[in-house]
């Protein structure tokens with residue numbers, strides 16, 4: 001029986017965030033050890049769900065020490081990185097010998113000591129398991145992939161959808177590849193190509209444009225049998241690191257020269273199309289005017305605050321858009337969300353159905369999308385913030401936003417949460433008694449993931465700019481560690 005090590009250690013590090021990712025934050029939500037992992041993920045449409053199914057099919061004995069997936073936030077402390085990495089590497093020593101590895105990483109983790117935290121981790125893992133053991137890694141489409149990562153993994157398999165709804169399929173692809181390698185049928189190796197660009201590929205949008213084009217070409221090559229896997233990563237650009245930016249990796253059996261040629265050709269296309277964008281942000285006043293146009297019985301106008309996206313490391317407590325809605329007297333609004341643990345505690349002390357005054361949001365950094373608001377309203381609902389997400393991105397997995405509240409101010413129902421997270425599932429509202437289809441305006445904080453669940457219920461979708469932490473600002477003053485010359489900082 002083959003013994004396969006699997007683990008999940010995912011973080012998208014926004015190096016501009018002032019919220020450090022420490023061990024306590026990692027343990028706060030979506031964190032499981034050992035036997036908690038099958039209990040949480042068996043039977044779900046998730047990377048681990050697929051991993052357990054593959055283990056059953058191929059007869060693997062799985063070693064699964066940890067699953068850690070903190071919300072995107074600031075730089076990972078050395079203690080946190082060493083703790084989680086240590087749990088995984090320790091399992092190689094105590095539960096080995098290991099015949100194969102199937103890891104689920106994000107690929108944009110930055111720790112205090114390691115800009116390329118995944119590269120560092122994979123190098124340590126490689127030295128533990130030795131050169132003959134196949135290491136297969138699934139990655140987020142927004143991974144910043146490095147040469148070091150490609151050198152220390154046999155295969156890198158990135159998501160192909162944004163919103164990401166194919167973690168399950170990619171994990172299965174990785175599992176099948178690993179099984180073939182362990183049977184001695186193939187010897188996968190991975191090559192990488194990059195260009196001097198900080199972003200591109202339409203920030204990874206897969207509906208149309210260059211990303212969709214390259215994914216289709218990659219899948220055609222996989223289907224022809226010419227290569228084992230082609231992964232296109234758009235990168236995560238809120239990272240002041242040397243290797244930020246898009247990449248193409250090609251996993252081949254044997255000869256790497258052909259794979260390198262494909263990767264270079266694909267990246268030439270990414271370079272040529274670097275200006276292509278479908279992201280259009282509207283100013284707050286314009287969006288408030290659109291909200292005012294809603295008539296009784298209309299489906300909701302769905303507004304996403306792109307710049308305070310908790311899924312990109314945003315603080316999730318920016319108040320600029322909320323303040324403008326209140327000031328303009330817009331009603332029939334569901335607002336998701338303000339992340340403010342203190343305000344939830346205040347609401348709990350006041351109790352359901354009580355009128356109270358709160359200081360809400362804008363506390364992490366008032367310069368990022370608006371400072372705290374002093375509001376008087378009614379505590380409409382209090383919950384523990386837990387529910388099972390069944391939407392397109394939910395997979396049937398329990399989510400935990402911590403103690404949560406609906407605070408009603410005028411005609412606006414404001415969701416206030418304890419654990420930060422972007423809006424990706426209607427359950428984030430319905431679990432609090434809010435039916436989003438019955439509001440004329442639904443506000444969320446997200447760049448793109450919200451679309452999977454919220455576009456189908458919307459009369460129109462717009463993106464609003466509140467100048468919060470995830471604003472797409474590219475200046476040499478912010479990006480001091482990026483390799484130079486690089487587009488768009490330098491004329492190339």
Ligand SMILES: [Zn+2]
Pocket residue numbers: 140141142164
């Ligand atoms: Zn992503």
